[in-house]
Amino acid sequence: MKTESDRPVDVSIVVPVHNCRPYLDRCLASLLKQAVSKEIVIVDDGSTDGSRDLLADYAARFPEIRLYHQPASGGAARPRNRAIAHSSGRYVFFCDADDHLGPEALPRMLAMADRNGSDIVLGKIVGHGRRVPSSMFRENRDRAPLGETTVYNVLTCFKLFRREMLTRNHIRFDESLRVGEDIVFSVHAYCHAETISVVADHDCYHLVARPDGTSVMQEPGSRDPLSWLRMIRTPVELMMRHVPAGPLRDHLLRRHFRFDILAQLAAPLLSLDAAARHAVIREVADMCAGWLTDGALERLRPIDRLRIAALGDPERLVRIAQVETAGLRHHLTGLAWAGDRLEVSGRAALTGSWNGVAVGLLLRERFTAAERRVPVTSVADVFAGGVQVSRLPPGVWDVHVVVACEGVRRVARFGARRDPGIARPAPRLVNAVAAPYFTRQYGNLSIDVGGHVVTVRGAARLARLTWGGKGVLTVEGTVSVGAGCPAARCVRHLVWRERSSGHERRAPASAVGEAAFTATATLDAPGVWEADLELTLGGPPVRYPVQIAEAEPGRLGAGAVWWRGRRRWTARPRASKVRRRLVVTVLATGPRAVVRRSMRMGRRRARTER
Secondary structure: OOOOHOOOEEEEEEEEOOOOHHHHHHHHHHHHHHOEEEEEEEEOOOOOOHHHHHHHHHHHOOOOOOEEEEEEOOOHHHHHHHHHOOOOOOOOOOOOOOOOEEHHHHHHHHHHHHOOOEEEEEEEEEEEOOOOHHHHHHHHEOOOOOOOOOOOHHOOOEEEEEHHHHHHHHOOOOOOOOHHHHHHHHHHHHHHHOEEEEEEEOOEEEEOOOOOOOOOHOOOOOOOHHHHHHHHHHHHHHHHOOOOOOOOHHHHHHHEEEEEEEEHHHHHHHHHOOHHHHHHHHHHHHHHHHHHHHHHHHHHHHHHHHHOOOOHHHHHHHHHHHHHOOOOOEEEEEEEEEEEEEEEEEEEEEEOOOOOOOEEEEEEEEEOOOOEEEEEEEEEEEEEEEEEEEOOEEEEEEEEEEEEEEEEEEEEEEOOOHHHHHHOOOEEEEEOOEEEEOOOOOOEEEEOOOOOOOOOOEHHHHHEEOOOOOOOOEEEEEEEOOOEEEEEHHHHEEEEOOOOOEEEEEEEEEEEEEEEEEEEEOOOEEEEEEEEEEOOOOOOOOEEEEEEOOOOHHHOOOOHHHHHHHEEEEEEEEEEOOOEEEEEEEEEEEHHHHHHHHHHHHHHHHHHOO
């Protein structure tokens, strides 16, 4: 009988440890819970805080843990390389000792790898006090080509790698680097990976910031701009040796210029003295001269192209960085309808003294990222503009304030800070229903065109019931949405729903003028039928119950009676006890029941006459 230790190892989990005693229990517990055939290869890199003794205790209790010790090397590269040399799994996964895994991380990533023959699998990363990338984790991907996705934006090593690929291509961590060694490793692996996959529907890797700030990336000077630029030459030159000139290389260069190179001309530049600033600018200019292709330049953001154009003007670069990092103050002072325009007014400014500041409003659709500019008039930091809601396609439009200065455009969500007494305007029916609202989490201003996320209040009122032959019923009424806006042009169906079975009958509804509607249906099946009016307001269909005013019970009429074959049918309208919804009860009775009922009614009349 095979024991757990006899089984082939699917995943070798590599854990470098250096003075991580407060985090080890959580990390190791999360690794031991992974329901895969695994080995946990731990290399203690000269810990002096009690980690060594705790690791020995774990290794004695859990046979899947393999523990090695070495003198402190000053970084994670050497212990990781040693762990790779001692690993035997089909795949290698790297986990830092102060981080931890989600409960199903490795089973899901391994299943993805085996199903697709993946060389690299990215699992969704969650940050705790640390920023993490997110664009590549919007959906699971069996295959995520480098040139068509943003997987290359993730250059940390916290992924599942096929060990055979690492060995065949001599992919190891650069032990001369204390910072950025995982970037070099990941770039090299990406260049040789034939299939890359993504697991996005589970929080796989939890990246944790140490409260005491003792991790390498939290140490002062760990992201010194000049040192970082000199380090990043290694992975960029490595990538360019493996990837020929063309669209793929341009796509990968975009990542390095945006996040590694030009980013050093933003906030990091402001922390340097004049001499260091000039050194950083010279280094960036040299990289641009040697590597920046037209294809990579086209893929960069406007702010990045602005910095490149200003490389010969250090003072301009500093002003750009100052604008980009300045505080942005904004305040909503007015919000009201004016016809089909939503009038918005407010204040917006950058902290500090700036000339040539322009203020504006921007609408961005939440799901498609489509944008619409809103014309505004402004004086100093005060502005006012009107959103022409009738011209907005259906969707959820988030309102942003825009402040532009020195060619830099600062964009921020707007509305959370507002004057007391500013309330949400009532929904209004223009081309579609438009419902301004403040978001639940942060209180920012958005406009729901079509009723996608906002429940739009409305009312359908019964005016008259008319019975035709054999259960044919015509309903006439009025309908409005929001603050009493007539909505007859939006009606689509009168829906009759049988209460116990849920079966529905849909009758086309027609508009009569601005506010009235009519619909005819045949209710010739037994049951209790409830009436709803269905409207299309620009988004998903909405239903309003057809209600009967308490003071107008006469609108119901007496109901209907008809014969079909030997059965007697009755339909009796009434108002429900809750919400006074229109309800029609339809009954079918046979001859015997009809006779018995007639006899009972005759006896009752006779007693009354006596």
